[in-house]
Each structure stands twice: as C-alpha cells, then as structure tokens.
Amino acid sequence: MSSLFRSIFDAPALIARHGLSSLVTPDGEVLDIPLSEVRNTLRQLPPPLLIHGPATLRLLDLPPEPPPAPWLDLLELFLLVHPARNVTPTARGLALELNLISPDDTTPLHADSLYEIAQHLLDELAKQSPQKIATLHLLLPTLRQAGWSWHDIVRDALPPLENTGQPSRAREVDALKIWKRLPLWEDRAPRPAAGSHPVSQQEARRRLSALLGRDAEPRPGQADFASAASYAFTPRDVANAPNIMLAEAGTGTGKTMGYIAPASLWAEKNDGAVWVSTYTRHLQLQIEQELTRLYPDPTKRHELAVIRKGRENYLCLLNLEDVTTTLLNRPPQGQHGLIPLVFLALWAEATGDGDLMGGDLPGWFGDLFQPGLLNMIADRRGECIHSACPHYQSCFIEHGIRRAQHAQFVIANHALVLSQAAWNAMLPQELAPGNLADEHGVPTRYVFDEGHHIPDAADSAFSLVFSGLEAADLRRWILGAEGGRSRARGLMRRMEDLMDRLPSLKDMLQELVYATQKGLPRPGWSGRLHEARQARLSPQPVETARPEEDTPHSRPDDDDEDIVSPDIVEETPPSQPAEDFLQMLDMHLDARMTEIQMQTRGEQGHYARQECDLHPIPAPLRDRAEALLTALQDIMTPLDRIIRHLQDALENQEEDPDTSFQQRLEGTIRSLYRRALSRLQGWISMVRAIMEQPVTQRGLPTYVDFIQREPLPATRILQAGHDIALNRHWLDPTIPFASTLQSTTHGLLITSATLRDRSPEEDGETGWDKAERRLGTAHFLNPPMRAALMSPFDYAHQTRAYIITDVSRDPATQAQAFQALFEIANGGALGLFTAIRRLKEVHRRIHEKLGMKHIPLYAQHVDAMNNATLVDVFRTETNSCLLGTDAMRDGVDVPGDALRMVVVERTPWPRPDILHRERRRHLSGGRPGDYDDLITRMRLQQAFGRLIRRADDRGVFIILDSRMPSRLLSAFPNGVPIQRLPLNEALEDIDTFLNR
Structure with a gap:
C-alpha cells in the first residue's frame, strides 16, 4: 500500500x-x-x-x-x-x-x-x-x-x-523481534547485609552543600531538614524499634535534596540501599532527576538509582512476542496493528528500564494507537513463568530487580513498598529459604515522601475483597482460557517443564484444576448474576440481554483488540458455591439499600457505588458462606500440597544444584503463594467471619466488613452488568503498616508538607499527637522524633484566597463562574471538583467559549490522556486551563505562570460511605465532626500547595462555596489574605492582583 x-x-x-x-x-x-x-x-x-x-x-x-x-x-x-x-x-x-x-x-x-x-x-x-x-x-x-x-x-x-x-x-x-537482540543480565554475588554506621548532622549538612554547589538557590531550612533527616540513618538500639523521624517541610523547603544528602552518605558508608517511597509516579521521576546532582554520569545513575514499580508497569517480552506473532500470521489487510509494534521495537531498544506506564514511553502512546495494546503486552496477567521464559535473561523486570539489589537508591511507590511488606509478613518462614520471600531484598532504611498518604496506601495494601471479578480472575489464572481465542495460559501449561522434572506434580495440578472448576465462578457468571437480580426486582418475568462475557479471559489485557469471546451458556449450569454466595450478597444488599439510599440522599443524588453493612447476617447468607468456605478450602488443599512439593524439591537439591531449575522452583513458589494461596487465605478468613462474631481489640472492631455493588468496567462488557463484592478493611490500616515494617526496618523518615492538621483550636503538640496516630507511628515501639520547617515563601504578598458568596450550586451558574475566573486569569488555572459528573458538565458548557478567547481547556475524565500527559500539556501551554478531581489535587508540580489560579468547586468534605462512618465513629476520640474537619483541611492544604512552587510565583485560590466554614480556613498558610466576596468584586480584586 x-x-x-x-x-x-x-x-x-x-x-x-x-x-x-x-x-x-x-x-x-x-x-x-x-x-x-x-x-x-x-x-x-x-x-x-x-x-x-x-x-x-x-x-x-x-x-x-x-x-x-x-x-x-x-x-x-x-x-x-x-x-x-x-x-x-x-x-x-x-x-x-x-x-x-x-x-x-x-x-x-x-x-x-x-x-x-x-x-x-x-x-x-x-x-x-x-x-x-x-x-x-x-x-x-x-x-x-x-x-x-x-x-x-x-x-x-x-x-x-x-x-x-x-x-x-x-x-x-x-x-x-527485539527480544532477540536485547542485552542479557548476568548474576552477581549476593550483596552482604548493610552496615550500621551513622550519619551525623554535620556530615549531612556538608554533603548537602557539596551537592547543591555554590550557585544553588538559597533555601532557608533545607540544611536544617538534612540535619533532622539524619536521625533516620542512625543505628537502632533495640530490635523491632526503628528510629523514626517525622519531618514536616513546607513547600519550597527543598526536602528532596534534604534527605538525599544523609541517605547517600548512609548508602556509601554501609554499602546498603535506601528505599525512597512516593505516592505518585510523577514524584518518582522527579526524585530520579534530582539524583543527577549526586550521579552526574548517566551510566552510574542507571546502576545506582533504580525506579521500581509493580510488575504490571513493565513490558513483558513473551507477551510482545505473542502479539507480534499473531499479527504477522494474519493476511496483509489485517496487519495494521504492526505499526505500533514497530515503534515499540524501536523503543524497547532505546528504553532505560522498559517501563510502559510513566517511564520513557510517551504517555500518549496508547491513545495514539490501539486502545488496550499496552495492557496486552505488560505483565498484567500474573502468569510470569520466570526462569522458564525464553526471554528471562533479557527481561526488563529481571534487569530492574537485579539493579535494585545492588543500588544505593531504590525509588518505589507506597503501593509497592507496602505490598512487599505485606507479602513478607504473610509468607511462612519454612517457605522462605534465603531470599525467596522478597525478590527485591528486605530494606532496612525507608524514606516515605508524600508521607501524608501512608494511611490511604496502607488501606489499599492490607484490605481484602472477594468479588465476582476477583474470583473469576483467580479461576482464569489457574485454568487459563476456557473457550474463545484468548492467549491466557493456565497452570498446567505454565508448569509443563516442572512436571517433566517432577512427574508427581501432574496429579496435584489436576486435583487443583478440578476443585477450581467446581468452586469458582464459571464463564458467564456476571450475566447470571444480573439476570437473577432482574428477576428479583421485576414483578413480571423479563427478557434480559446477557452481558457480553466478562470473565478475565476476554479482558483487553488478554486478547487482541478485535477479539471478543462471549461464552453464551444456553442451558443454566448447575449451582456453584461462589456464584450462589455472590447472588446472596446481591440479595442482601438490595434488602438494605432503601435505608442506605435515604441516608445518602442529597444534592448529589444516589451514589453510583451502592453498599451496605455485612452485619447482622441473615441465615441464608450464612448457609451460602459455609458452602463457599468448603469450596475454597478444597482449592487450597491441593495448592498447598503443590507448594510444599516444590519446596521439598528445592531443599533436596544436590550439592552442585541446577541453578536454572532452582530459580524456576523459587519463582513458581513465589508466584503460587502471592497470586493464589495468600488470596485464598484472605478469602477464607473473610468468609469465616460471617459465621463468627466480629473481631475486636480493646473494645474497637478490628475490621470493617461491608458489601458493595459496582458496574462492571465498560471495556469488559457491551451491555448492562454489575459486580458484587464483600470487602474487609482494617479500621486502622496503620496497625498492619507498623507491624509489618517494625521488625525489619532500622530507620524510617516520613516527610511531607502536610503531616499535621492546622486546627485553629490546637497547639503544636496536639497537632503532632494527632499526626502520629494518623500516620501509625504511635504503633511503633520507639516514639518518633519530630521536626517542622516552615515554607520560605511570602504568602502574604504572593497569594490571595477568596470564598465566593453569591455563586449557587446550579450547574449553569457554576460554569459561568469558572468561565469568568479563567478568563480574568487568561488561563493558567486549575479547577478541582469533588464529582466527575459536575466536572464534565462545566467542561461541556465552557470549553468552546474559552477556546474563542484562545484559552484551551483540558479535563481529566474528558480528554483521553493519562494524568501525567494532561499535566504536561497544562504546564507547556501556559495559557491553558485544566479541570480535575482528587488526582490533580495531590502531587501536581506546575511552577511559574502556567499555574496562577486554583478554583475549588466545593468544600472537599470526605465522602460519607460506610468505611468513613466507622472510622469517624471509632477513631475521632468522640468528636466525629473534628475528624471530618481534619480530612477536609488536609485536602485544602494539598490543593493550596499546588499554587506556589517558586519564590517568584504569584497566584489566587478560590472556593466557589459560600458554605465554606471559617474553622477550615486555618488550612491555608499563615499570612494568606482571605476574603469572602461576591464574584464580581472578587474578579476585580483578582484582576488587580494578577495583572498589575
């Protein structure tokens, strides 16, 4: 052509x-x-x-x-x-x-x-x-x-x-076929355990000065921050009692270089690695760029500073080979999908780490070509066969793991760090020979940047969910594809090489396959769940269209873009414990929804995510739980036998072991435990709770158990459908955070610009006490040290804050207010919303009008770009505006004229769901309203922090909510002039301030 x-x-x-x-x-x-x-x-x-x-x-x-x-x-x-x-x-x-x-x-x-x-x-x-x-x-x-x-x-x-x-x-x-010419990694001798030599405050200051150089912009407090951070790099005196430093550093302090200075000294002195954990991918890249001062040579920086993310972020060469081979075997007219694969081949040869999601592959790549392509070629299926893979020694993930084992800095994110910690805590010691428990090694020194997000990250890491999608995903992981044209491989196929060496595995695997087929949801489960609910809610029998197959083998990450694998079951299959249990959860939720809807009815209408308490539990649900418990245990029994059989084979290696076979066994055990056994253990504990009294500690519930219904992701179905889930969250998720880190960690630095609440009724000591409880450091044996460094910015001269008193919550009025504000600023404005629906409505009403004034308007959930790309566009197009939700409130760094106005659509109160209800009841010290205010002030602090990033920045912060309580205004830095004004008066004042 x-x-x-x-x-x-x-x-x-x-x-x-x-x-x-x-x-x-x-x-x-x-x-x-x-x-x-x-x-x-x-x-x-x-x-x-x-x-x-x-x-x-x-x-x-x-x-x-x-x-x-x-x-x-x-x-x-x-x-x-x-x-x-x-x-x-x-x-x-x-x-x-x-x-x-x-x-x-x-x-x-x-x-x-x-x-x-x-x-x-x-x-x-x-x-x-x-x-x-x-x-x-x-x-x-x-x-x-x-x-x-x-x-x-x-x-x-x-x-x-x-x-x-x-x-x-x-x-x-x-x-x-890029996989044929990528460099191979080579094994290195294991790294010895790190030493314990301390870093003094004077050493930290000297290192900071050397890193910054004589021409660096002076940052008051940065050297003091480096001194304070050095405490986390002193040796601990008692086992299970790490040295913890809580360091609150205002925006502009320069905390990144402030902790890099003592951390780099400790790494050099002790031949160890410091793990720096962030909440956002953007900050991971920012920290790596800051390390240029420490490692100016790119080759040295590549070896000593390693960004680590979950495996699902990286290119899987075996998946890439599968996709490429499939397309090459098509007729010429069907080979258009090879265009992005050519670019991926060129990228794979040039990339530093193979990171598809936020690395050096442009964030717009997926949207430019086939939607879902990156998911198809990433390691998202939990099916890695490790050393049995023909591309094992050229694998980007394995390259990164080995670099991290010998690096001085590993730049990770909270999700990976806490999932690794949870994994280490769950793995029994008898299953952990050598370094089997953790493919990254067990760190002893952590820096948690964006530390105010620790509770949220811990909540995600240590929560459990049993749902239709989760159960079907485990079924697919064990069985592989069941019909259709999916490339998903089951355990029998993935472990063929091990069965050749260990023939007795075959019977155990067949037993596992049989138990899984019998116990976990069959293909078409969501259609049957949907039809059962329709039949319950409809007074007359109705004809319903079955949703297209939503089991994991037809997900976009498993199939080619144009492959759809509906598995329409003509005859109703026999009942199954998991499906029966899900249908009973669905019925239980419907029975209690009226009460929940009445409680949450308001200006925003009903919430899309419907939920109810698990307790009290009706007898039919208890009966279905017993059947499910038996089915899950039937799956876990052969799975446990398989793991122990592999463990025996690993321990019985000869004096001169087969290294490749040993690595294969280790990788398989790790995968089986992490992907299947630990998940089944969590589900069994949840289901048992249905038949027992809720677990309590000191009179407080340990967990919050609730049922939740959500629409199925639009990419997995073509018609109506939903999923139902049993959720278990820790009431205080920082309890497992502390328990999993305190045994192996020697030093811990938690830093952020917003560790403490700025309540007008509290002194500094009370604010610190609350911060310790919220961040979980109160659960550690050793009380933390505290440090607070103020921002160097002159907020009284650089900023203004306005609460608009005459803008109603009517969508048309809100849109007019946004338009007027964005025009008076001539762009450079960030609009923050508490609801996606209202964001889309404002965008729909004003984007063309702003465009006529040469002010481009971009929006999260409207423009099909990832958040990082949207922020890049906003930063580059200095007269543009951006609308976003929570993700744009935290971690967005846009210095200079590109961001000179932040507009908050409503007071960002916490969402009144069941989880929040239980935490405000039990963790608020008897003052639930104060708990709500604390969360809201912290959100306002983060939103305001987007505005001023440099000493020469100027900007205005606007809240379009006349109901904003005065007690929340302490969230703003001291000295910020705050006015309550009608919109027209505010526009005049803003025009004078920004454009004078």
Missing part, C-alpha cells in the same frame, strides 16, 4: 482548537476558522498533517477512523526519530522539545508551523546512526504493508544503504 503523499507540503495542515482552529489549505492559504466549519472543510481536503489524530477527531466530534490512520501524525514521526523521549503532544510542546521556539515565546502557533516541525524531524532522521538507519530500512517494508501514511516520505528522507543487497523478508521480520 502506498502513501497518499510524497512530500509533507502535499498535505494540508491542521491545529484543531475549541474556538478558532488553524488550517493550511493545499494551496498554502492559512485560515482561522470556527471548529464547526473545520468538519465540513476537511471533507473536501486530503487527510491533513496534524498532531494526535485520535484527539483531533474527538475534538471535532467525528467518529474514529479505522486503522491505519490516513493522516500524517507528527507524533508518529517523533516516535520514529526519538522512540524513548517524551514530548507534550501539542504544537508548542513539539516546537519546544526540538528547540524551534524559545520557552519565553507564548505566541500561539498556527498550522503552518507543523511543516517546520515535520521538516526538522525529517532532517534529524537523516542524521541517525548508521545502525539505526539500517534498522529503519528493514522496518519500512513492514510499515508499508501495514499501511503507514508516512512511509513514502520517510523512505525518501532516509539515506540509502551502501553495498547491501535486497533485504529478505526473513530479515525484515527479524527486525521486529
């Missing part, structure tokens, strides 16, 4: 915007036309040169084009030239990245600039290394066959190969 164009100048060029779009016609005329006219104009023109085709179609309200895309997308050309380099997916973003404009130049770019960007990339393409040019020549025939629109232009731009014959198709196909 030939391209439509031989030159970029043959194509029209388009930058679509809300308001006036910029279009260059084929005869060179530059037009600024309304978005509504662009649709009609494009129908008369060839496909244009543009940026991010799918986003452009959505903006134009046009249906998606079937692949391959006919337009010339500059992002695809950028990927070809710079496959492991991120860029903001806008004209300004590309121009800045390619140094075509100055960062100070904020003039809106017109569509004719796209030709300059394209020509610059083509010139860069011609200057690539000879090796890459040779690779591109081999990949071009595949791109041509797949219908890539850039083919002819790129072919003509590439220098010709000298003294080479015509490449064979076999060589062209091999160019896609």
Whole structure:
C-alpha cells in the first residue's frame, strides 16, 4: 500500500482548537476558522498533517477512523526519530522539545508551523546512526504493508544503504523481534547485609552543600531538614524499634535534596540501599532527576538509582512476542496493528528500564494507537513463568530487580513498598529459604515522601475483597482460557517443564484444576448474576440481554483488540458455591439499600457505588458462606500440597544444584503463594467471619466488613452488568503498616508538607499527637522524633484566597463562574471538583467559549490522556486551563505562570460511605465532626500547595462555596489574605492582583 503523499507540503495542515482552529489549505492559504466549519472543510481536503489524530477527531466530534490512520501524525514521526523521549503532544510542546521556539515565546502557533516541525524531524532522521538507519530500512517494508501514511516520505528522507543487497523478508521480520537482540543480565554475588554506621548532622549538612554547589538557590531550612533527616540513618538500639523521624517541610523547603544528602552518605558508608517511597509516579521521576546532582554520569545513575514499580508497569517480552506473532500470521489487510509494534521495537531498544506506564514511553502512546495494546503486552496477567521464559535473561523486570539489589537508591511507590511488606509478613518462614520471600531484598532504611498518604496506601495494601471479578480472575489464572481465542495460559501449561522434572506434580495440578472448576465462578457468571437480580426486582418475568462475557479471559489485557469471546451458556449450569454466595450478597444488599439510599440522599443524588453493612447476617447468607468456605478450602488443599512439593524439591537439591531449575522452583513458589494461596487465605478468613462474631481489640472492631455493588468496567462488557463484592478493611490500616515494617526496618523518615492538621483550636503538640496516630507511628515501639520547617515563601504578598458568596450550586451558574475566573486569569488555572459528573458538565458548557478567547481547556475524565500527559500539556501551554478531581489535587508540580489560579468547586468534605462512618465513629476520640474537619483541611492544604512552587510565583485560590466554614480556613498558610466576596468584586480584586 502506498502513501497518499510524497512530500509533507502535499498535505494540508491542521491545529484543531475549541474556538478558532488553524488550517493550511493545499494551496498554502492559512485560515482561522470556527471548529464547526473545520468538519465540513476537511471533507473536501486530503487527510491533513496534524498532531494526535485520535484527539483531533474527538475534538471535532467525528467518529474514529479505522486503522491505519490516513493522516500524517507528527507524533508518529517523533516516535520514529526519538522512540524513548517524551514530548507534550501539542504544537508548542513539539516546537519546544526540538528547540524551534524559545520557552519565553507564548505566541500561539498556527498550522503552518507543523511543516517546520515535520521538516526538522525529517532532517534529524537523516542524521541517525548508521545502525539505526539500517534498522529503519528493514522496518519500512513492514510499515508499508501495514499501511503507514508516512512511509513514502520517510523512505525518501532516509539515506540509502551502501553495498547491501535486497533485504529478505526473513530479515525484515527479524527486525521486529527485539527480544532477540536485547542485552542479557548476568548474576552477581549476593550483596552482604548493610552496615550500621551513622550519619551525623554535620556530615549531612556538608554533603548537602557539596551537592547543591555554590550557585544553588538559597533555601532557608533545607540544611536544617538534612540535619533532622539524619536521625533516620542512625543505628537502632533495640530490635523491632526503628528510629523514626517525622519531618514536616513546607513547600519550597527543598526536602528532596534534604534527605538525599544523609541517605547517600548512609548508602556509601554501609554499602546498603535506601528505599525512597512516593505516592505518585510523577514524584518518582522527579526524585530520579534530582539524583543527577549526586550521579552526574548517566551510566552510574542507571546502576545506582533504580525506579521500581509493580510488575504490571513493565513490558513483558513473551507477551510482545505473542502479539507480534499473531499479527504477522494474519493476511496483509489485517496487519495494521504492526505499526505500533514497530515503534515499540524501536523503543524497547532505546528504553532505560522498559517501563510502559510513566517511564520513557510517551504517555500518549496508547491513545495514539490501539486502545488496550499496552495492557496486552505488560505483565498484567500474573502468569510470569520466570526462569522458564525464553526471554528471562533479557527481561526488563529481571534487569530492574537485579539493579535494585545492588543500588544505593531504590525509588518505589507506597503501593509497592507496602505490598512487599505485606507479602513478607504473610509468607511462612519454612517457605522462605534465603531470599525467596522478597525478590527485591528486605530494606532496612525507608524514606516515605508524600508521607501524608501512608494511611490511604496502607488501606489499599492490607484490605481484602472477594468479588465476582476477583474470583473469576483467580479461576482464569489457574485454568487459563476456557473457550474463545484468548492467549491466557493456565497452570498446567505454565508448569509443563516442572512436571517433566517432577512427574508427581501432574496429579496435584489436576486435583487443583478440578476443585477450581467446581468452586469458582464459571464463564458467564456476571450475566447470571444480573439476570437473577432482574428477576428479583421485576414483578413480571423479563427478557434480559446477557452481558457480553466478562470473565478475565476476554479482558483487553488478554486478547487482541478485535477479539471478543462471549461464552453464551444456553442451558443454566448447575449451582456453584461462589456464584450462589455472590447472588446472596446481591440479595442482601438490595434488602438494605432503601435505608442506605435515604441516608445518602442529597444534592448529589444516589451514589453510583451502592453498599451496605455485612452485619447482622441473615441465615441464608450464612448457609451460602459455609458452602463457599468448603469450596475454597478444597482449592487450597491441593495448592498447598503443590507448594510444599516444590519446596521439598528445592531443599533436596544436590550439592552442585541446577541453578536454572532452582530459580524456576523459587519463582513458581513465589508466584503460587502471592497470586493464589495468600488470596485464598484472605478469602477464607473473610468468609469465616460471617459465621463468627466480629473481631475486636480493646473494645474497637478490628475490621470493617461491608458489601458493595459496582458496574462492571465498560471495556469488559457491551451491555448492562454489575459486580458484587464483600470487602474487609482494617479500621486502622496503620496497625498492619507498623507491624509489618517494625521488625525489619532500622530507620524510617516520613516527610511531607502536610503531616499535621492546622486546627485553629490546637497547639503544636496536639497537632503532632494527632499526626502520629494518623500516620501509625504511635504503633511503633520507639516514639518518633519530630521536626517542622516552615515554607520560605511570602504568602502574604504572593497569594490571595477568596470564598465566593453569591455563586449557587446550579450547574449553569457554576460554569459561568469558572468561565469568568479563567478568563480574568487568561488561563493558567486549575479547577478541582469533588464529582466527575459536575466536572464534565462545566467542561461541556465552557470549553468552546474559552477556546474563542484562545484559552484551551483540558479535563481529566474528558480528554483521553493519562494524568501525567494532561499535566504536561497544562504546564507547556501556559495559557491553558485544566479541570480535575482528587488526582490533580495531590502531587501536581506546575511552577511559574502556567499555574496562577486554583478554583475549588466545593468544600472537599470526605465522602460519607460506610468505611468513613466507622472510622469517624471509632477513631475521632468522640468528636466525629473534628475528624471530618481534619480530612477536609488536609485536602485544602494539598490543593493550596499546588499554587506556589517558586519564590517568584504569584497566584489566587478560590472556593466557589459560600458554605465554606471559617474553622477550615486555618488550612491555608499563615499570612494568606482571605476574603469572602461576591464574584464580581472578587474578579476585580483578582484582576488587580494578577495583572498589575
């Protein structure tokens, strides 16, 4: 298939915007036309040169084009030239990245600039290394066959190969098979246990000064922070009693370098690793960039500073091979999916760590091509076969694990750190020879940045859920695909190599398969659950369409994009313990929903997630729980036997063991325990609780058990459907947080700008006591040390805060207020919402009006970009505005003029669900209202923290809620001028402050 164009100048060029779009016609005329006219104009023109085709179609309200895309997308050309380099997916973003404009130049770019960007990339393409040019020549025939629109232009731009014959198709196909030419990792001697030499306060200050250099911006308090942080790097005196430092450092203190200084000294002195844990991916990258001061050499930094995330974030080479092979075996007209695989092959050869989600693969990659592609090739199935995989020694995950074992800094996230801690705590000692318990090793020194999120992270890490999706997922993991065209492999297939060495495994695996088939939900479970509920709620029998199969073997991460594997069961299958239990949970929830709905009825209407208490428990539910308990135990019995059989084989290795076989056994035991046995143990404990009295400690419930119904994810079904879940959360999730860390941890630094609540009625000591209870340090044996360092910013001169008194909660009025505020600031505004529905409504009403004023409006849950990409766009397009929810309230770092206004739609009260109800009842010290206020003030502190990031920033903070109580205003830093004003008066004051 030939391209439509031989030159970029043959194509029209388009930058679509809300308001006036910029279009260059084929005869060179530059037009600024309304978005509504662009649709009609494009129908008369060839496909244009543009940026991010799918986003452009959505903006134009046009249906998606079937692949391959006919337009010339500059992002695809950028990927070809710079496959492991991120860029903001806008004209300004590309121009800045390619140094075509100055960062100070904020003039809106017109569509004719796209030709300059394209020509610059083509010139860069011609200057690539000879090796890459040779690779591109081999990949071009595949791109041509797949219908890539850039083919002819790129072919003509590439220098010709000298003294080479015509490449064979076999060589062209091999160019896609990146797994054949990636570097291999090699084993290293185990790292000895870290030493215990302390880091003194003076040493920490000297190291900080050396890292910053003489020309660094002075940051009052940064050296004091480094001194305080050094306490976490002193040796502990008593077993199970780590040294804990709580360090609250106001925005702008420079806490990252403040803790890197003592941490790096400790790592060097003791040949150990410091684990730095964050809540957001963005901060992980930011910390890695800060470590450039410590490790200026990129090669050294790559070895000594390692970012670690969950396995599901990384490229799985075996999955990539499966997808590639499937597409290569299709007829030529069905090979358009090879286009993104070519780019992934180029990226895999250039990437630093193989991180698909937030690493050096651009965040817009998945949206640009096939939705769900990245899920298909990531390690999301829990089916890793470790050393039995043919790509084991080139695996990105295994590379990262081995680098982390010898690094000085491991930059992880709270979710991974706490799941690892929970895993270590659950694994019985007899199943943990050597380093089997933890593939990362067990850290002794932690830094928890964004430490105020520890309770939320612990709540997620230590909670349990039994639901239809969870149970069906375990069934698929054990059995593999059941019908359809899924590539999911079951245990029997994944353990074939072990059965060859250990033949007695086969009978145990067959017993496990039989018990799983009998006990866990069969394909089509959600349709039967939905029909059963419809039959209960309908006075007359109704015909209902069965939802499309939602079992995990038809999830997008298991199947090709165009494969749908509905498993319509014509005859009603026999009853099954798990399905019977789920249906009884559903019935129990319906019986209690009226009471719950009345309690939660308000301006927001009914909550989408419906829930009720588990207790008191009716007799029918108890009976179904007994049957489910028996079924789960029947599954766990052979699973336990399999693990112990593998453990015996591992312990009975000869004096000169087979290293590969040993690694295979270790990986399998780890996978079986983590993926199946620990999950079954949790479910059994939950189900037993139905037949017993709730567990209490000191008169307080240990757990909060409740039932919850949620719609099934839209990507898994085509019609109506829902899931039902039994949830168990710790009343105080910091109890397991403390118990799992205190035995192995020697030093712990918890830091954030918002560790303490700023209650107007409390002194500093009381605030610290509350912070210790909330963060869980009160559960450790050794009381923590405390340090507080104030922000260096002059908030009295740099900020203003307004509470608008005359804006009602009517959607039209709210939208008008947002529009007026965003216009007076001329962009650079972040709008924060407490409900997605209201965010979408405001966006719908104002995006075109703002576009006409040259103020682009982006929105989480509207624009199909991940949060990191949206923030990049917002940061780059300095006159743009961004709407978001909780994820935009925390961890967004946008310094300078790009963020000069934050607008909060409503007071961010905690959601009044069952979990919050129980915690405010039992953890509030008898003052539930204070507990609500504390959470709300902490949220306001975080939201305000987005506004001022540098000493020269200026900004305004606005709350569109006249009901905002004065007692919450202490959340703002001291000195912030706060006024309650009508909107018009506030607009005048804001205009004077921002634009003077």
